[in-house]
Amino acid sequence: MTGHYLLGYGYCGGDSVNRSDASGHLFDYLLRRYASFFGSRSLKEGLTPSFLHEGAAAGKKLTTFTNVRRLSPGSFFAEKEVSNALPQLVISGHGSVDAIGGYIGDGGRKLRFNRLKLLLKARGIKPERYSSAHFMVCHSASGGENALAFAFNKEYGIPTVGYLGRVVTQNDPMGIFTSHMPDVGGFYRRAQKIRVMTVAEGTDVIKTLSDIENPSDEIARGFNYKPVWYR
Numbered sequence: 001m002t003g004h005y006l007l008g009y010g011y012c013g014g015d016s017v018n019r020s021d022a023s024g025h026l027f028d029y030l031l032r033r034y035a036s037f038f039g040s041r042s043l044k045e046g047l048t049p050s051f052l053h054e055g056a057a058a059g060k061k062l063t064t065f066t067n068v069r070r071l072s073p074g075s076f077f078a079e080k081e082v083s084n085a086l087p088q089l090v091i092s093g094h095g096s097v098d099a100i101g102g103y104i105g106d107g108g109r110k111l112r113f114n115r116l117k118l119l120l121k122a123r124g125i126k127p128e129r130y131s132s133a134h135f136m137v138c139h140s141a142s143g144g145e146n147a148l149a150f151a152f153n154k155e156y157g158i159p160t161v162g163y164l165g166r167v168v169t170q171n172d173p174m175g176i177f178t179s180h181m182p183d184v185g186g187f188y189r190r191a192q193k194i195r196v197m198t199v200a201e202g203t204d205v206i207k208t209l210s211d212i213e214n215p216s217d218e219i220a221r222g223f224n225y226k227p228v229w230y231r
Contacts, residue, residue: 061201065090068173069193071119073107078173078197079130086131089158091116091148092174095137101146102139102162113151127156135162136172136205141228153230164226168206168219171199 065078066087074094079087093104093111103110111119120127127133133152135141140148140162149162169175176197206212209223 063199063201063204065173065197065199066195067193068177068197069123070177071116071123072111074105075111075116075119076174076177077120077123077125080134082131086129089125089127089130089133090136090173091133091140092136092169092172094174095135095139095148097139097142097147101143101151102137102141102148104137104148113146113148113155116148116152117155127152127158130158132158133160135160136167136169136174138163138166140167141226141230149228150230159229159231161227161229163224164228165224166222167225168212168223169204170206170212171203172205173197 064081066081068076068078071077071091076092078090078092080090082088091104093106095102095104097103098110101112103112104116105111133149133156135149135152137148141150141164144150145154147162149160153160173194176199177194202211205225207225209215209220212219215223
């Protein structure tokens, strides 16, 4: 998993030598032992991996996402830690806009706000419990009153940010989930979410073209960063 690391020793604080698992194999043994006793499916599905992006190890400020999971084929949810406040709710995906309004591309379908609202409810996610919401989605502020971010703010009453036009993301929840979860093996292979995802600050949504190393001509031509807050 180039650029990301699976934190396999989270159970012993990342220190397998000084916390009595010098070989690093005790945890695997215990999992195999108890998975066979309690039923492997429920235990394996309860395990969730964590990722640390390589840029976070370079002394940079960090952005931490928790409970990263897929809502539908093309939409993803996460909680972003906020200092001295409740976490921020994050929706991530590929977005666009048509005559009806903004939407997230969803496996050949168009995920508009009303269906997104149903998905959140079905998964027990209550947006009003968050300090704000962030749509890391292109055109999420496009479409006037039918924009995803506008509709979200109107429905739940929390400050919500979206984007006019195209927005470039890099280490966002969708990007890391789709790029790296398929490669996770062992007892994490049935995991449905990432417990903790830590990236260098400013590498989730790209604010300036200079933050992208060797951008393609397509990205350079279409680069746009126009956040819109609804309060």
